[in-house]
C-alpha cells in the first residue's frame with residue numbers, strides 16, 4: 001500500500017460556541033478530497049441523542065457515498081445532488097450519550113451506546129436517532145462496539161431474507177470481509193452447516209470463525225462439484241443470478257447482500273432481474289436492504305455477551321488518518337472491520 005498522508009486541517013475561522021473535529025465531505029470523489037475541520041456540534045432532535053463518539057466503523061458503503069459511485073447512491077438519502085447532502089459522512093458508531101432529546105426515554109446522559117446514525121459518525125460528536133441505538137455489549141470495549149452494527153446485514157440477510165433454519169446448508173460468498181466475518185458466526189450460531197468462500201490468505205481465519213467447509217476461490221469454483229444449498233448469501237456479486245440459482249436446492253433462497261453491478265446503477269440491474277425471475281421459480285430470490293433497529297442491535301449484543309459472536313477488527317486508525325482507512329476499505333479486500341477512533 002502506498003504511503004498515506006494524514007489529513008490536512010482546513011483553515012477554519014474560529015467558531016463561537018461548541019465545536020468538534022469532523023471529516024467534511026463537500027464534493028464527490030476520492031477520500032483524499034475530504035478535509036478535517038472544526039464544525040459546529042450537531043444538536044439532537046426530539047427523538048435523537050447527542051453521542052460523544054468513541055469510534056466509528058469505516059465500510060465499503062462509506063466509500064461509495066464519499067466517491068459518489070455507483071451514481072445511484074447520489075439520489076438516495078445517503079447522497080445528494082449536485083453535491084453531498086450530508087456534510088459529515090459515517091454511518092455506524094459507538095460512544096457515550098451526552099444529551100438526550102425531549103422524546104427519548106430509552107437512554108440517559110452517560111449511557112454507553114452503539115448503533116447507526118445514517119450520517120455524521122466521522123466526528124467527535126454525532127446526533128443519533130434513539131430507535132437505531134442499543135446499550136453497548138458488556139463483553140466489548142466501547143471502541144470495539146462500533147464494529148457491531150455492520151453485523152445487521154448478515155443477521156437480517158440470513159435470519160429474515162434467507163429464513164435460515166438449524167440443520168440447513170448455507171453458502172457464504174465473501175466470507176472474509178466485514179459482513180462475511182459476521183455471517184460465518186451468525187450462520188453457525190443459527191445452527192446451519194456453513195460453507196464459506198474466501199481467498200487463500202483467509203481460509204484459516206474463516207474456519208476459526210466457525211465455517212464447517214471453506215472453498216478457496218483462487219483454487220476451486222463453488223459452482224463445480226454439484227453441491228446444493230438451502231441458502232446462498234452473496235456479499236460479492238461476482239456471478240450471475242442464474243449461476244447462484246444453480247447452487248440452490250429447488251426451493252432454496254438466494255440473498256443478494258451486495259457487490260458487483262454497474263458504475264451507474266450498482267446492484268439495481270441484479271435486483272430487477274431477480275424480481276422478473278421470481279414468479280417463474282420456486283426458489284426465493286431476495287435482495288437485501290438491512291434496516292437498522294434497536295431490537296436487532298440488542299439481540300446482537302446479547303449474543304456477543306453470551307460468547308456466540310465477536311467482532312473481527314482488522315485496523316484501528318485515528319480520525320486524522322481516516323483517508324487511509326477509507327482507501328483500505330475501498331480496495332475491497334478487507335479482513336474484517338476498520339475503525340476510526342476519536343479518543344487516541
Ligand SMILES: NC(=O)c1ccc[n+]([C@@H]2O[C@H](COP(=O)([O-])OP(=O)(O)OC[C@H]3O[C@@H](n4cnc5c(N)ncnc54)[C@H](OP(=O)(O)O)[C@@H]3O)[C@@H](O)[C@H]2O)c1
Pocket residue numbers: 059060061153173174175176177178179180197198199202217235236238256257258259260288289290291329332333334335336
Ligand atoms: N444490502 C445491505 O443492506 C448491505 C449492508 C452492508 C453491506 N452491503 C454490501 O455487502 C458487500 C460486502 O460488504 P463488506 O463490508 O463485507 O465488504 P468488504 O469488507 O470489502 O469485504 C469484501 C470481501 O469479499 C472478498 N472477496 C473478493 N472477491 C471475492 C470472491 N471472488 N469470492 C469470495 N470473496 C471475495 C474480499 O476478500 P479477498 O479479496 O481477500 O478475497 C473481502 O474480504 C458490499 O457490496 C456492501 O456494500 C450490503
